[in-house]
Amino acid sequence: MSKNRKEINNCIKMSQNFLTSRFKINNCITKTNLSRNDIVLEIGPGKGHITDILLNKCSLVYAVELDFNLYNQLQNKFKNKNNLKLYHHDFLNWQLPNIDKYKVFSNIPFNSTTEIVDKLTKGKYSPEEMWLIMEKGASKRFIGSSKESLKSLEIKPFFEMDIAYYFQKDDFHPKPKVDIVLVHFKKKDVTDIKEVDKNNYFNFIKTVRTYGFEKVFTKNQLSRACMIAGLKRDIALNHIKYAHWISLYESYKYFNAK
Structure with missing residues (x-):
């Protein structure tokens, strides 16, 4: 099997489609506010096409790569870079940086999108x-563009989202x-x-969406909450729109505080 074919098969296995054009990566990163003052995390850097640009743009880059061969290639490629912290690890089992502020820019494996966003x-x-970077269909679930999903309701209280x-x-x-789209998540100040x-909120929306309002409200409580x-x-x-879900949860919390 040729080297190129082997690389393609590995990409398919990991459900990861790589950006390799420096021009296109730069064009994409201009849609962000990343700067020299930022610490940024990249998940699944692959051969380091995005990593290379992030290293030149940001103060520090955390990069987490699962594939051992790619990890070794990255080590060799960036051996002279002192603003890279490279980890050979499964990101889903890796501890997020315990620092005050950092950002993420990543072309993530599409078959792990939900787990990574969670x-x-x-x-x-x-x-x-x-x-x-993710499939447009997945982005709709997170953003809740046409109707709210369980995922959009889990994320929206804490993050603003849009397609960048x-x-x-x-x-x-x-x-x-x-x-494929680039989705922007920004943590809410409040x-x-x-x-x-x-x-408690997560349990509320999961229970209601699985079993209905009758599982969490009496008839009188439901009438009052809806009013x-x-x-x-x-x-x-x-x-039901997002703002209404928040109102219903506040009523649920009030009724159960008595």
């Missing part, structure tokens, strides 16, 4: 801002079959749910 948004040391850049399929190697309430939120009592769950 780790970055729910972790104890979550980043202040991040830009993740739309890629061409030809930008990647191998060429993906679906549309969160919509307090940190101490986070797990406060400005909702009809018989509204379908997938028609």
